Amino acid sequence: MWSIYKASQKEVEGSEAWELSRQFPYAVSHDVTNTVFVTTLDTAIEPFILPQVTTDGEKLSEDEQAVIAAKWLFNQSNKAMWLTKSQALMLFSHPAHRLWCAKYEEEQAVQFESDYNYVKQFLDSVGSQVVWPEFSTDITPQQARSLMLQGLSQVAQ
Amino acid sequence: MLGLNLNLDLVGRFGTGWRQIKRYITSLNAAGGMYYELSESRTLVGDFEFAFEFATSMSSKAVLLSTFTDDPSEYLNISINFFGSSGLLKIASLGQTPDEGSIVVNDGVMHECSLVFDSSTSLLSLYIDGSLDYSTTHANPSKLLGMFRHFIIGASKLSTGDGTGNLCTGDIMNFRLWVGGDRNTGTLVGDYPIDEDWTHGNVVRNRAAQLGGELAPSTATISMPSQYASVAIPNSGSLVAGKKYLYSMRVVSAPEGSACRLRSMGTSNNLYSSVGGRAYGIGTADAGSITLQGSIVGEYVIDELSVREIPSGYPYALAVNITEDEAEQFTKVDDGANWLGEERWAYGDVNFSTNDPAWAYKPSVDTSLTVGETYKGSFVLSNTSGDAGVDMVSGTINVSGGFKNEDGTYDGIFTASQTNNRMRKNGSPTIVTDVSNISVKRLIPIAQTNLVVV
Numbered sequence: 001m002w003s004i005y006k007a008s009q010k011e012v013e014g015s016e017a018w019e020l021s022r023q024f025p026y027a028v029s030h031d032v033t034n035t036v037f038v039t040t041l042d043t044a045i046e047p048f049i050l051p052q053v054t055t056d057g058e059k060l061s062e063d064e065q066a067v068i069a070a071k072w073l074f075n076q077s078n079k080a081m082w083l084t085k086s087q088a089l090m091l092f093s094h095p096a097h098r099l100w101c102a103k104y105e106e107e108q109a110v111q112f113e114s115d116y117n118y119v120k121q122f123l124d125s126v127g128s129q130v131v132w133p134e135f136s137t138d139i140t141p142q143q144a145r146s147l148m149l150q151g152l153s154q155v156a157q
Numbered sequence: 158m159l160g161l162n163l164n165l166d167l168v169g170r171f172g173t174g175w176r177q178i179k180r181y182i183t184s185l186n187a188a189g190g191m192y193y194e195l196s197e198s199r200t201l202v203g204d205f206e207f208a209f210e211f212a213t214s215m216s217s218k219a220v221l222l223s224t225f226t227d228d229p230s231e232y233l234n235i236s237i238n239f240f241g242s243s244g245l246l247k248i249a250s251l252g253q254t255p256d257e258g259s260i261v262v263n264d265g266v267m268h269e270c271s272l273v274f275d276s277s278t279s280l281l282s283l284y285i286d287g288s289l290d291y292s293t294t295h296a297n298p299s300k301l302l303g304m305f306r307h308f309i310i311g312a313s314k315l316s317t318g319d320g321t322g323n324l325c326t327g328d329i330m331n332f333r334l335w336v337g338g339d340r341n342t343g344t345l346v347g348d349y350p351i352d353e354d355w356t357h358g359n360v361v362r363n364r365a366a367q368l369g370g371e372l373a374p375s376t377a378t379i380s381m382p383s384q385y386a387s388v389a390i391p392n393s394g395s396l397v398a399g400k401k402y403l404y405s406m407r408v409v410s411a412p413e414g415s416a417c418r419l420r421s422m423g424t425s426n427n428l429y430s431s432v433g434g435r436a437y438g439i440g441t442a443d444a445g446s447i448t449l450q451g452s453i454v455g456e457y458v459i460d461e462l463s464v465r466e467i468p469s470g471y472p473y474a475l476a477v478n479i480t481e482d483e484a485e486q487f488t489k490v491d492d493g494a495n496w497l498g499e500e501r502w503a504y505g506d507v508n509f510s511t512n513d514p515a516w517a518y519k520p521s522v523d524t525s526l527t528v529g530e531t532y533k534g535s536f537v538l539s540n541t542s543g544d545a546g547v548d549m550v551s552g553t554i555n556v557s558g559g560f561k562n563e564d565g566t567y568d569g570i571f572t573a574s575q576t577n578n579r580m581r582k583n584g585s586p587t588i589v590t591d592v593s594n595i596s597v598k599r600l601i602p603i604a605q606t607n608l609v610v611v
Contacts (some may be wrong), residue, residue, distance in 0.1 A: 002189065026477050028190020029320065036188040038478050085186065086527055086576045089326070093216070101320065105218065131231035138359065 002088050003080040004073065007035045013150065016041050016080060030092070031101045034073055040082055047070055047080040048086055066094045067126050067155075074156040095119055100148055102141035109137070118143050123151040130154065180330070180352035181484040182496065182601070184527075185311045185474070186218065187324035191479045192312035193351060194226050194360060195472040196439045197401055199334070206339040209310070212601050213237060213327030214265040214529065215244065220323040221270065222332070222353035223313035224306045231300050234313050235272060236323065237263050245291060248272065248281050253297050258283055258290035265531050266330070266571075267496065267603045276302065285447040286605045301305075308334075310351070311472070318491070328601060349474045355481040360403065360475035368403060369466030372396070376512025381412075381451035387420040389446040393464070396421055396442035405437040408409040412455035419464070420450035435461065439473055444543045483581055485599065497533065498599030501525040501578060507592040509547065509582045517582040519548070525597070526551055526573040529556040533600040535568035536580070541590040549597070551575050555583075570600060 007016035007029045014079035020037045021027060029035045050069055053059050060068070069091055076083055080136050081092070089096055098104075104112040108154070120132040127153035133139065165548040185191045194369035201224075211221055218238050225232035234249040239477050244263025248254045262268050262285055271284040274295075282292040295301050307314070310322040310332055311429025330351040335343035348364040348559045372394035396402065403420055409419060411432050447464055467473055507519045526532065534549045548555040552571025578597050582588055 019397060024319075026190065028324070030188075030190075036189055037189070038186075038480055038483075084524065084576075085189070086524070088188040089186060090528065092314075108218065111217065111239075155268055 001040045002084045003037045031116045047082045052082040071156040074152045102145040178489045181354045182487045184481045186467045187326045193310040195308040197472040203276045206335045209332040212267040219325040220313040227306045229314040235598045254293045260290045312361045359476040366471035373464040375460045380455045386450040387450045393447040398444035403463045407435045407458045407461040409458040411457045412453040413454035417451040420448045426598045496601040499598040502595045507580045515586045518579045522574040526578045534597045537594040539591045548581040550581045
């Protein structure tokens with residue numbers, strides 16, 4: 001299992017993220033906000049385990065898992081989210097993660113437009129009321145990230 | 158993940174001996190921020206060549222190899238780019254190197270990549286599996302040569318200098334670096350297999366480096382007079398400030414609840430180890446003797462103690478954000494065309510009876526595969542009756558899928574679409590069959606079969 005903490009937690013001496021960062025000083029923070037550790041801390045308190053199935057045993061889709069992860073990460077400040085390596089890779093490859101990280105290079109314009117439209121529809125489908133303008137080349141990745149943040153603030157309550 | 162490297166002679170198709178080769182291949186995973194970093198910088202002067210083997214099947218840009226000065230904008234990268242294509246290699250260096258390759262490499266197959274620099278023409282030539290992919294000139298060689306350069310394998314340094322980006326997901330190994338010429342004329346200063354077990358922790362051996370003499374006794378008993386005191390290890394040699402050392406130790410006994418470390422290796426490279434724990438690492442020494450620091454007063458007994466200088470210019474490599482759990486032993490026959498990973502099937506034989514409903518899974522849950530990776534699956538059916546049909550799910554291996562061999566066995570290659578890997582009874586509830594010899598192993602095809610095997 002891997003774990004994700006708020007990046008700021010690494011600076012809190014004695015915290016779980018601080019403990020892990022001594023073992024993994026170069027743990028990656030793709031989005032600046034959250035840090036991924038390729039392990040878990042045995043003594044972690046009440047970690048949230050990202051589900052792969054519903055309480056009825058139905059398999060959750062990648063989008064459904066992404067929504068659960070996004071809501072939880074939006075609301076949490078100091079506890080760990082535990083997830084499998086496969087889940088981490090799935091979330092990392094999800095359009096919402098790319099848009100959230102907002103690190104598109106010049107040759108990734110097509111990818112940016114595709115991700116923008118995907119996430120717009122994706123957040124609409126889970127109840128966001130944010131009005132996303134039609135994609136244009138004037139829209140920057142940072143603007144898209146702001147729209148995502150607004151949308152998440154509505155659906156994560 | 159420890160194991161024995163066995164060299165077994167098999168009989169080849171022409172009666173010659175085939176040698177089985179085993180390697181611990183660790184897949185880089187961009188989500189975890191995994192990469193390798195050389196332990197010190199290296200100056201490039203005159204001609205040089207980099208070479209490594211890699212297998213990727215990514216969907217977005219990644220850097221396979223990056224070298225840069227203390228200013229991260231002075232980089233030279235080998236990256237996989239996506240200009241609306243399926244992934245082609247590009248030599249990148251802040252607008253200094255136009256063009257890109259044309260050979261498709263992002264196909265999950267193990268390729269050898271080599272970059273050769275001719276200083277007389279400033280020409281950089283990229284070779285894939287021994288064939289020239291493309292050449293480009295470096296518009297400003299003064300930004301390339303004569304400066305200390307850092308090296309990262311599987312990522313690049315962010316232009317801000319803070320962290321890494323363009324992380325790679327895939328397999329990279331056998332990184333080599335020649336300076337003063339190419340592989341035929343130059344000096345080999347870096348030879349990193351990146352395919353060994355974790356006996357040495359996250360330290361990747363440089364086979365080109367001749368370590369200095371042993372500076373520490375193999376065992377030591379230290380009486381710690383006060384909390385966090387540093388005590389010189391008797392009969393040990395002197396360290397030189399700023400030099401890199403490869404060190405190891407094992408804690409035989411220590412006060413309960415204590416931790417200890419080789420204090421001499423600089424504050425940023427200390428290793429903590431509990432009783433029975435083993436430390437192995439690279440440290441930059443502060444001046445003086447080799448010392449042990451303990452957190453509690455009492456006696457510390459250590460063995461497997463070793464401190465040896467890494468010669469300047471022959472850096473070791475460190476695995477960053479990679480753990481032992483990620484290492485998987487792969488096997489290859491030396492004139493074969495694939496690397497085959499460890500057995501993922503852990504459930505023995507499976508029997509389907511009339512009591513099992515249609516579409517029954519066995520086992521009910523399994524998460525041993527990684528989506529997007531390629532696997533070889535195989536099984537044997539026996540005692541079959543009814544409207545036979547059994548699938549290996551997560552792949553396409555089934556009775557009717559064309560994977561039946563002349564001898565009645567079934568095998569095939571598939572790309573996992575889910576983490577689950579299970580046997581599934583087909584739609585008819587009347588099927589009775591025994592499934593045996595079930596096997597699922599990760600497979601990395603090799604583009605050429607004459608890759609150098611060491």
